[in-house]
Amino acid sequence: MSTLVTSVEQFNQLLEKYPKMAIDFKAVWCGPCKLISPAFEGHAKAQKEALKADSTKTDDIVFVTVDVDDLPEIAEQYKITAMPTFKFLVNGKEVDELIGANKGTLEIKVKGLLGVKTQAPAAAPAAEENKAAEAA
Known part of the structure; x- marks a missing residue:
């Protein structure tokens, strides 16, 4: 669960x-926020479970939720103009952002923050092989 x-x-x-922070900027009145919130919470829960399962992992990431109406000063600091907006920080610096409620993109960005490489689409390697064959 996020904090x-x-x-x-x-x-x-x-x-x-x-060192790493994933922030969900949302508002209680925001419909799209309600739709994507379970996905964000799922990523937070999965990270906690991964830490419990592997004692060699360090707890270096936190998932937080900020209600923009309750904490407008934080929303202003991060220039939030639409909800939901997700910010991804490393050592206090923004490294990525997602504006909107796209679950697939959220997953990619969370994995990026965790340092997990996402796999390229299955068609991409075949396209590269075709180019190599054409060049030969």
Whole structure:
């Protein structure tokens, strides 16, 4: 489960503690936020379960939720203009962003933050082989 941020101080403490942070900026009145929230929560839960299953892994990532109406100062700091918006930080610096409720793109960006490489589409390698055959 993600951590619901309730204050700027809490947010800053989490930012200092964890090298990687995935942030879900949302609002209670936002329909698309309600649709994608379970996917974000699923990624947070999967990460916690992976840590429990493998004691050699370090807990270096936190998934947080920020309600833009409750904490407008954080939303302004990250220039949030639409919801949902997901920001991905490494060592406090933004490395990626997703605006909108696209579950597939969210998964790719979370895996990128975790350092897990996503597989290329199945057609891509075949296309490369065809180019190599044509060149020969």
